[in-house]
Amino acid sequence: MTVRVVLADDQPLIRAALVMVIADMPDIEVVAEAGTGLEAVRMTRDLRPDVVVMDIRMPGMDGIEATRMITKDGGPTHVIVLTTFDDDNNVYNALRAGASGFLVKDMAVSDILGAIRVVAAGDALIAPKVTRRLIEEFTGRSRRTATVPKKEIRGITGREREALTLVGQGMSNTDISEAMGISAATVKSYVTRLLAKLNARDRAQLVIIAYENGLVAPGKEPT
Known part of the structure; x- marks a missing residue:
């Protein structure tokens, strides 16, 4: 089965680089490119891709709100957040919005492709160490600004x-x-x-x- 991907980034060069990376992969296909969060939402609704690779910082609707809109109806599309890690203070909120994992912009090509495949298969944790580092970095600051009520732990053994x-x-x-x-x-x-x-x-x-x-x-x- 081919993994169908929408790339959402306001920088054409970033999208072009990712398209080149994916082009030679027989099991992954870029079905659309979006330059804004709103375009990403529209393309997802029209094309129903398996994965959206979503930049956080985009004009108009940012990647966090776009992620929230894509995932709120519980559809089949998973979102991977594209981040620079060092300077992005919104990663925690992106997870709260429903993102399934992360791509760091300087990751190795093999890791990027592997991340897309893993998320498409339904395993949200792309790389446990990356996920842990991101949350550790931003959880304290984000807790003070997050407006979504946390989910309580109830009824588990x-x-x-x-x-x-x-x-x-x-x-x-x-x-x-x-x-x-x-x-x-x-x-x-x-x-x-x-x-x-x-x-x-x-x-x-x-x-x-x-x-x-x-x-x-x-x-x-x-x-």
């Missing part, structure tokens, strides 16, 4: 809470399996139940919930 903590630390299913002494299949079952019980769109939102509810503190490493 002790073992599910343990799994949620490890997800929040950026662990993969394999790492969680080893840490909890359970099979990978059981980990997947825990994650699936957590998504349903906490009304989370994907794994990235589970990370946010873990941070917001104090299960993981910024800077805490997996044990």
Whole structure:
């Protein structure tokens, strides 16, 4: 199956570079390019791509609002935020808006392609270390400015809470399996139940919930 992608960035050179990267891949296809957030929303509604690669800083409607509009109806499209990491203070809010992961603009080509494939397959955490670093950097500042109420943890078991903590630390299913002494299949079952019980769109939102509810503190490493 070919992964259908919309590229949303107000810089034509960035879009052109990504198109060149993707052009030789038989399993990924760029179906449209958007220069604004509003264009990205319209193209997503018309084309129903698997993935939107979304820059945050765009004229008019920014990438955060565009991400919120794309993901609010629970459709099949996943959004990957395109960020420079060092100077972008809105990454946390992008996750809250429904983004499934991140691309850092100076990432290796292989990592960019891998990220698109992983998110298209439904696994929100592109690279646990990248996700953890981003959230650690911005969670304190963003908490003071975020206007969306946090999602409370209710109705989960002790073992599910343990799994949620490890997800929040950026662990993969394999790492969680080893840490909890359970099979990978059981980990997947825990994650699936957590998504349903906490009304989370994907794994990235589970990370946010873990941070917001104090299960993981910024800077805490997996044990």
